[in-house]
Each structure stands twice: as structure tokens, then as C-alpha cells.
Amino acid sequence: MKNIISIVVLMITLFSTSVIQAVETKYIPSTSQAVFSIKLNELSSKAEISLQKTLNKLFMQKFADNFTAYRDDEYVVEAMTNKLEQILDFSKPSKIVSFNSYQEVAVMIDVLDATELNRIMIKIASQEDKLISFSENYTYRYFYLDDTTLISWNDEVFTVEMKLDDVYWYNEELNKENNIINIANLIFDTTSPLTNEKFIELENQTNDFYAWVDLSLLSDETDEFTKFLFGRSYEGISKESYKDAILTTKVNFNVGNADIVIDTYSPNYPYDSSLLKKELADNIYTFVNGENNYGFLSLAFNSTELSKHLKTMFGEQFPFTEDFAQLEEYGVDVYKLVELLGGDIFISAWDTGNENEDPDLLISASITDENTIKILLDALADDVNNDIYTLAGNTCYVKDSILYISSNPTVIEKIVNNEIPNVKLSENQINLAKNNTLVFYLELNSNLDLYGIGDEYTENFESVYFTSNILEANHSQFVIRINTRDKEKNALSVIKYFVGGLE
Incomplete structure (x- = not known):
């Protein structure tokens, strides 16, 4: 139970206003199947925790330890464990974007100090015996960590693209010809961003966290992810019902309460x-x-x-x-x-x-x-x-x-x-x-x-x-509210004590 809650709370952070939208939305391709918007600075502030320390405990210290196993480079370790907030801009919403039947995912974070990021990436790549390359149109730099993980960035956004080859619905045949760099190409080609009206509506709001999910995939009964979810035929409700369906989730942590609103828009659903x-x-x-x-x-x-x-x-x-x-x-x-x-x-x-x-x-x-x-x-x-x-x-x-x-x-x-x-x-x-x-x-x-x-x-x-x-208008809505006893603290600062891994 705690592991599940930990994952949920990690995803839940504040979304920024439309004033700083341009950098964030233009890198989200129109082919995206799900977008999770995360603003880690707001999360740490509302939970009254140190973002750097929490990231260290959950992720960065492990990476730093692996790095020092074959190279004692204090500069890289220091950057990983103490200077992330000086290099990456966590005040703007980071994004987790899913592609290709949820078999590929990209993590996208705004860059605060491009010069320092370049310096770090050159050092890490050299110690991994990797070469940093430029894309064909020189819009971003990249190097492969392995066959399933790519690191790419420009002066505005840092991304990590991954093939989730260990998930149950992973289809090797479908991914045989799909190199992970194709996802980076989609992200840095800003001529075709995601413009779905439900997504734009979320972008124009201020929420602690939001998720946008295209449910049209569920209308394809041959898709591996759909078969994994359903494991059944479309009896009773036609598969056509899922076409153009969109699920959105909004989460807000306030003083004394927390709210989760899950809305499903299904224009072809028969209710x-x-x-x-x-x-x-x-x-x-x-x-x-x-x-x-x-x-x-x-x-x-x-x-x-x-x-x-x-x-x-x-x-x-x-x-x-x-x-x-x-x-x-x-x-x-x-x-x-x-x-x-x-x-x-x-x-x-x-x-x-x-x-x-x-x-x-x-x-x-x-x-x-x-x-x-x-x-x-x-x-x-x-x-x-x-x-x-x-x-x-x-x-x-x-x-x-x-x-x-x-x-x-x-x-x-x-x-x-x-x-x-x-x-x-x-x-x-x-x-x-x-x-x-x-x-x-x-x-x-x-x-x-x-x-x-x-x-x-x-x-x-x-x-x-x-x-x-x-x-x-073919909407269904599910709302969850948690009320805390302390009416002077943000609800997230109370909830954090029940979540393992957060300081």
C-alpha cells in the first residue's frame, strides 16, 4: 500500500500558470498518448521537505554511487546530489509523456543552466564510454545509455527517453524497428505539438498535478496494452465507444484538505x-x-x-x-x-x-x-x-x-x-x-x-x-476529498508522514 501511495504522491505536484507555458507545451508531440504534468518545487514546498534530499534518497544517490564505482569524479557526484536545483528548473512543470501503447516514455524537465548541464553531460558520457552526438538538424544533443535509454537535451529542455521492455504488454515485434531516438526526434520537432482541447484546458488551469490520457487506444482490440487491460472482447459496449475519449485528472493540496477530480469525456459512449x-x-x-x-x-x-x-x-x-x-x-x-x-x-x-x-x-x-x-x-x-x-x-x-x-x-x-x-x-x-x-x-x-x-x-x-x-455532454466525474484535522497546514505536509521515502 505504501509503495502505491509513494508513486502517487511523487506524481502529485503543482502545475504552473500559462505565463510560462510556451517552453513546456511545444515539446509535447501530437502523437502523445498520455501526459503527466509535475512541478516538483511546489510538491516540496507544500510537503515541507527538501526536494534535493528527497531526489537523492529516491534516485540520485544511487546514480552517483554507480558512477563512483568506476570513476571517482567529485564534480559529477556533487552536481548529482547537491546541485540539481541549480541546473534543472523544477519551478516549471516537468512532464512524463507516454508513446507507442505505453511501451515508451519520456521524462522532460526544463533547463535552468545550460552551460553547467552540458559540462555534466560531457563528463558522464565520457565515463560511460559514450559519444555525445548532435541530431541531424542540430536541434538537440544526445547519447545512448544503452539500447533502451537515451538522454537528450538542448538549452531549454532535458529529456530521458526509455523503452519499457519489462512491462507485460511489451511487443518486441512492434518495437524492433522503432529506435528510441525516434521519440527524441518527435519531442524536439516543435512543428506538431499536442493541441487537444482537453489538454490545452488543463494547461491553462492551475492545479497541483494534472494528467491527460487519450483513451482512443482502447478502441483497438488488437493492441497489446488494450488486451492487457481488458483481456476480453467488446461485448455489451462497442469498442467504438472509446474513440476520441479523453480522461483527465486534477489534484490539489490545500490547507486542511486535498482534492482529486477525475473526469472522463466519451463522445461515443452510450450513456x-x-x-x-x-x-x-x-x-x-x-x-x-x-x-x-x-x-x-x-x-x-x-x-x-x-x-x-x-x-x-x-x-x-x-x-x-x-x-x-x-x-x-x-x-x-x-x-x-x-x-x-x-x-x-x-x-x-x-x-x-x-x-x-x-x-x-x-x-x-x-x-x-x-x-x-x-x-x-x-x-x-x-x-x-x-x-x-x-x-x-x-x-x-x-x-x-x-x-x-x-x-x-x-x-x-x-x-x-x-x-x-x-x-x-x-x-x-x-x-x-x-x-x-x-x-x-x-x-x-x-x-x-x-x-x-x-x-x-x-x-x-x-x-x-x-x-x-x-x-x-458525455462526461462522467469522480471526486475524492481528504480532510485533515490541522486546518493551518497544507494537507500534503500531513500526508507525507504516511508515505515511505519522503523526508
Whole structure:
């Protein structure tokens, strides 16, 4: 887990404004399949760490040690481990760009001191028994570290191009004739830069980190990377759906919180906003206890439209159909079951205050046909008493077109008697649920026994939630927010303590 988080946090840094755009964007070729924009100076500032020391620990010291193994050159080692910030310009966003089905990648960093960089590269190349060469049109200098790694630069940008020949989807046949220098040629030929409007839109914004990914590759079922991801045919959703699709990610670290927004634009994808709705029935969370609440999951959807959409996608081969086989005896298949739901679901849990008891869990689901639901409950229940059903260890009750399911019979008894909890969910939590199609909210309260979550998390983090929505114009959006307890520090300075490798 820590390794994954380390990679993510390393990628997450601040993107600069359009004032310094020209140098950065012109070197990103139109053939790019993904671009990650990284501003390491902002990362180090917000995390309250030394950029040079962190780079040393993760990368540069290893390179310096390898270099001194066969040449004791103090000048090069000093530059690697103490002067990177004087040679490369980390105040401008560095870029990681992917090509050729993610089998090739280039790291691009702006140059601060070209004279010093040239001096370093000459020394390193000579000790590697390599020659520094000029490109055919003299737009950049380069030398090969090996068959899969090329270092290239001019007075504005320093790049490292790599073939990722150890990835699972690497196709040797496709890369046999593709020399790594072809990527450098693309980068330094600035006559055909990437001009995708979603990419330019990100460039014109100020975010701590952004990613732009062209998903059109997924429409090619013969591509090695696509086969690696899917390992399946395009049943249900046509491969054409992925054409011209773009995924963008924006990350911002602020004082007291961190936000991640993932947006997918799919002009040929067969969904629309009528499938889901951004509202909940007002009585869906009436009996949820807000005191010592662990959090909730809420979902609002158009059950009729969703049922039609699922039938279009899966037909008779709906996943997990066998799990609903028993319902078919009563004329209810999986699609009919979706339509029986009114489209509002709210699941919440709260601490009972008793160390020997599990938390109370309450599921509330709006329904369109009380009679049918009661017939199903009566047929499937282990026990029925005054319209209260016991099913698989849970207690069920139908009231005002809401199906209530709880792990604690006492909770259902209170609903029967219309006993509303003394403490309700906060207004912010309710608004979060009502204004989003899907919400998962987790309260990191130090007073609660959060299973498997240590004190160091509950002491530093207040809450975390994610939301998901289908928007207009073929967009879908996924948002994650982390709230920290310290409202005077940047969230990244708190998060860094949970990431291995950062000082």
C-alpha cells in the first residue's frame, strides 16, 4: 500500500500558470498518448521537505554511487546530489509523456543552466564510454545509455527517453524497428505539438498535478496494452465507444484538505445523464443516527432507465444472474428487481457505544411497489412477525415506500414506532448526499473503533469521501476529498508522514 501511495504522491505536484507555458507545451508531440504534468518545487514546498534530499534518497544517490564505482569524479557526484536545483528548473512543470501503447516514455524537465548541464553531460558520457552526438538538424544533443535509454537535451529542455521492455504488454515485434531516438526526434520537432482541447484546458488551469490520457487506444482490440487491460472482447459496449475519449485528472493540496477530480469525456459512449439523478428522497435518511456515525454510502439513480441500459449492455448474460435465480420463481428477474427499487439507497453505520457490540447498520432503499416487495420478503424470510421480516440474520421492514434493513432489531423497532434519533446527520453530510449521484463518506473519528485504522490516521485525518456523477455532454466525474484535522497546514505536509521515502 505504501509503495502505491509513494508513486502517487511523487506524481502529485503543482502545475504552473500559462505565463510560462510556451517552453513546456511545444515539446509535447501530437502523437502523445498520455501526459503527466509535475512541478516538483511546489510538491516540496507544500510537503515541507527538501526536494534535493528527497531526489537523492529516491534516485540520485544511487546514480552517483554507480558512477563512483568506476570513476571517482567529485564534480559529477556533487552536481548529482547537491546541485540539481541549480541546473534543472523544477519551478516549471516537468512532464512524463507516454508513446507507442505505453511501451515508451519520456521524462522532460526544463533547463535552468545550460552551460553547467552540458559540462555534466560531457563528463558522464565520457565515463560511460559514450559519444555525445548532435541530431541531424542540430536541434538537440544526445547519447545512448544503452539500447533502451537515451538522454537528450538542448538549452531549454532535458529529456530521458526509455523503452519499457519489462512491462507485460511489451511487443518486441512492434518495437524492433522503432529506435528510441525516434521519440527524441518527435519531442524536439516543435512543428506538431499536442493541441487537444482537453489538454490545452488543463494547461491553462492551475492545479497541483494534472494528467491527460487519450483513451482512443482502447478502441483497438488488437493492441497489446488494450488486451492487457481488458483481456476480453467488446461485448455489451462497442469498442467504438472509446474513440476520441479523453480522461483527465486534477489534484490539489490545500490547507486542511486535498482534492482529486477525475473526469472522463466519451463522445461515443452510450450513456447519458438520464440514467442517474442528483437527488435523494427526503425520508431516505430519516432514521439514520448521526451520533458517532462512521459514515454512509448513498446512491440515487433512475431505476427504469438504468434497467433498460443494463439490458442493452448485457442482455440475458447479466453478471451474477445465478444469484437472482430464486427470485424468478416469483416473476422477478434482475432487471425487474432494479425497477422495483425507487432509485434511492442510503447505507449508514454508527457506534453503539458498547465495546462488545458491533456497530448498528441501517440500509434504506426506496421502492416502487410495496406489495411485490412484501411478497418477496414473505417468501424469502426465515421468520415473519407483524410485518417485520428476519432474513439472513437481518431485520427488514417496509414503511412509506422505504425498505429498511438493519443488523440490529432494535433499530427496526424504533422505525416502527417512528422514533427519530436525537442526533441527525450534519447538514454538510446531507447536502453531500443530496447533490451527488454516488457518495461514500467515511468519518475518521478518534472516538470510534475504526476497524484496522490506527490512531495515527484518526489523529491526522478528519474525513474522506468520494463522489461519482454522470454529467451532461458525455462526461462522467469522480471526486475524492481528504480532510485533515490541522486546518493551518497544507494537507500534503500531513500526508507525507504516511508515505515511505519522503523526508
